[in-house]
Amino acid sequence: MALTLADVDHVATLARLGLTDAERERMRDQLSVILDHIGELAELDTDSIPPTASVTNMTNVWRDDTVQPSFTTDQVFQNAPRVAEGCFVVRTPLGGEGDEA
Amino acid sequence: MTLAATELEFRTVIGLEVHAQVLTQSKMFCSCSAEYASAPPNTHVCQVCMGLPGALPVINRSAIESVIRTGLALGCTIPPYCKLDRKNYFYPDLPKGYQVSQYDLPLCVDGQLTFTSEGVEKTAGITRVHIEEDTGRLLHRDEGGASVSLVDLNRSGVPLMEIVGEPDLTSPVEARDYLIALRQILRYIGASTGNMEEGAFRCDANISTRTADGSIVGEKVEIKNMNSFRAVERALIYEEERQRKLLAAGESIPQETRGWVDARGVTVSQRTKESAHDYRYFPEPDLPPLTIEASFVDSVQAALPELPAARKARFIESFGLGASDAELLTLERETADYFEVAVGSTTDRARQISNWLLNDVFGLQRERGLPFDAFPIEAQQLNQIVELVEAGDLTGSGAKSLLAGIEPGENARAVAERLNLLAVGDSDVIRAAALETLTANPAAVADYKGGKKAAIGRLMGDTIRATGGRGRPDTVRAILEELLSE
Numbered sequence: 235m236a237l238t239l240a241d242v243d244h245v246a247t248l249a250r251l252g253l254t255d256a257e258r259e260r261m262r263d264q265l266s267v268i269l270d271h272i273g274e275l276a277e278l279d280t281d282s283i284p285p286t287a288s289v290t291n292m293t294n295v296w297r298d299d300t301v302q303p304s305f306t307t308d309q310v311f312q313n314a315p316r317v318a319e320g321c322f323v324v325r326t327p328l329g330g331e332g333d334e335a
Numbered sequence: 336m337t338l339a340a341t342e343l344e345f346r347t348v349i350g351l352e353v354h355a356q357v358l359t360q361s362k363m364f365c366s367c368s369a370e371y372a373s374a375p376p377n378t379h380v381c382q383v384c385m386g387l388p389g390a391l392p393v394i395n396r397s398a399i400e401s402v403i404r405t406g407l408a409l410g411c412t413i414p415p416y417c418k419l420d421r422k423n424y425f426y427p428d429l430p431k432g433y434q435v436s437q438y439d440l441p442l443c444v445d446g447q448l449t450f451t452s453e454g455v456e457k458t459a460g461i462t463r464v465h466i467e468e469d470t471g472r473l474l475h476r477d478e479g480g481a482s483v484s485l486v487d488l489n490r491s492g493v494p495l496m497e498i499v500g501e502p503d504l505t506s507p508v509e510a511r512d513y514l515i516a517l518r519q520i521l522r523y524i525g526a527s528t529g530n531m532e533e534g535a536f537r538c539d540a541n542i543s544t545r546t547a548d549g550s551i552v553g554e555k556v557e558i559k560n561m562n563s564f565r566a567v568e569r570a571l572i573y574e575e576e577r578q579r580k581l582l583a584a585g586e587s588i589p590q591e592t593r594g595w596v597d598a599r600g601v602t603v604s605q606r607t608k609e610s611a612h613d614y615r616y617f618p619e620p621d622l623p624p625l626t627i628e629a630s631f632v633d634s635v636q637a638a639l640p641e642l643p644a645a646r647k648a649r650f651i652e653s654f655g656l657g658a659s660d661a662e663l664l665t666l667e668r669e670t671a672d673y674f675e676v677a678v679g680s681t682t683d684r685a686r687q688i689s690n691w692l693l694n695d696v697f698g699l700q701r702e703r704g705l706p707f708d709a710f711p712i713e714a715q716q717l718n719q720i721v722e723l724v725e726a727g728d729l730t731g732s733g734a735k736s737l738l739a740g741i742e743p744g745e746n747a748r749a750v751a752e753r754l755n756l757l758a759v760g761d762s763d764v765i766r767a768a769a770l771e772t773l774t775a776n777p778a779a780v781a782d783y784k785g786g787k788k789a790a791i792g793r794l795m796g797d798t799i800r801a802t803g804g805r806g807r808p809d810t811v812r813a814i815l816e817e818l819l820s821e
Binding site: 244248249250287288290292293294295296297298299300301302304305307310311318319320321322323324325326327 | 359360361366367368375376377378379380381382385393394395396397398399418423425426427440473474475476481482483484485486487488613615618620622623624625626
């Protein structure tokens with residue numbers, strides 16, 4: 235399935251990626267090949283197989299509502315590029331002033 | 336073509352989406368504490384709720400149970416099979432890059448909420464109730480002109496349920512009353528605190544306007560950022576008016592998201608995050624689906640407490656209470672429980688207990704700055720005090736003093752004796768006080784003797800005061816009448 239450059243741009247926007255023109259072409263080709271590969275699954279006859287959202291054959295893997303210790307402050311921030319006021323510091327996203335629910 | 340707004344008959348269509356935090360000890364998919372409001376930032380976090388690679392979530396069974404309980408309280412069907420899905424978007428408060436939610440197979444479907452609005456009973460459909468996880472919180476800071484955000488992940492992964500209502504509401508007042516009733520039910524069944532100020536109960540509204548004859552139909556507008564019942568009502572009143580004016584002026588209403596600005600009392604168009612609706616849902620591979628057995632649903636149903644509307648009706652029916660008193664007594668489950676313990680087996684005392692509770696016990700509760708579920712006296716003590724009043728052993732003012740002076744575990748009569756509050760029925764004591772009062776109030780005596788029998792009220796008040804508030808009213812009246820007829 236051949237993707238258009240518009241498809242690539244849309245996916246890039248969702249992934250917050252800025253691509254050069256050469257990268258857009260390369261991604262179009264690579265993503266098209268990946269989709270073709272996945273598309274081969276469509277050749278299988280799955281009429282007799284019930285749809286499933288999971289392949290583990292497990293259900294109801296859950297736990298009791300009890301509190302266990304959380305990370306220490308050192309553990310929390312060991313990979314953080316910047317920390318202030320006990321928080322991770324990031325650049326404010328464009329157009330972002332409020333929380334998303 | 337421009338028409339004056341008054342020439343068109345408009346209809347408003349409102350549907351509400353509520354996000355309520357599910358009341359649990361731990362988070363939705365990990366064992367970190369779900370308490371985020373009071374904890375220092377990033378102290379209740381781990382690999383799962385920080386979204387570190389390779390961390391595996393495990394479902395909190397209690398949260399699932401609470402959502403099912405909510406669904407049952409709203410008359411929903413609980414499908415036997417459901418799954419969780421990933422909703423993908425990038426934002427710094429969402430460390431995994433996706434929110435675990437439910438897409439096409441939610442926990443609860445097809446319910447309804449019955450509520451009272453302006454004295455009329457209404458029913459609105461509930462489309463679905465599903466489970467998801469909350470995001471972290473961002474604090475915005477200005478750093479020498481550059482805007483940065485501080486990320487606190489304590490709230491990340493706290494269980495949240497989304498309750499999606501059908502567009503069955505026809506006015507801003509109805510929307511407010513629907514929310515009040517929904518919040519009351521969530522609190523009754525212990526599924527959520529419903530605390531709007533703390534963000535534990537949030538509402539988005541979809542509102543559209545059309546003409547009664549269907550000739551003009553406006554697009555649906557989503558309103559966000561309403562942080563109180565009052566804000567929801569005000570925002571919808573504003574938006575209803577705005578949309579009507581646009582349609583009346585022959586303009587169209589674009590489908591958009593608008594934010595309520597409480598301080599200014601207006602809604603403003605929000606720049607939507609680009610492609611925000613391209614969430615690319617897919618089944619969450621880290622979480623096996625859920626099979627909800629009928630026996631599980633039955634056990635949750637059996638444990639469901641009596642809901643507010645039913646309880647109010649029973650209070651009116653069984654205790655002979657007025658509708659507004661029954662309403663006040665059932666607003667909170669804790670109040671209704673307290674009232675029922677106070678009444679106990681003495682059903683004939685219920686009305687008096689209701690009066691004393693709503694007026695004096697609540698008054699004392701407010702005076703002492705107690706929360707709604709902390710009562711200044713024990714329920715049994717309230718019953719004992721009302722019993723003393725009914726027996727004539729305690730005057731109204733004596734009962735008020737007793738209410739304020741009684742300590743936990745004490746017997747009302749014993750305290751009344753110790754504090755010297757028991758009513759005085761001794762005619763000599765009352766006669767002396769009555770004579771004193773009559774001498775001091777010649778005008779009232781003259782009024783009474785001149786035919787204004789109501790003047791006895793003032794004389795009774797003064798006489799009772801002269802007995803230190805303890806003179807039995809019936810005895811006082813009898814003695815005054817006797818003296819006045821001489």
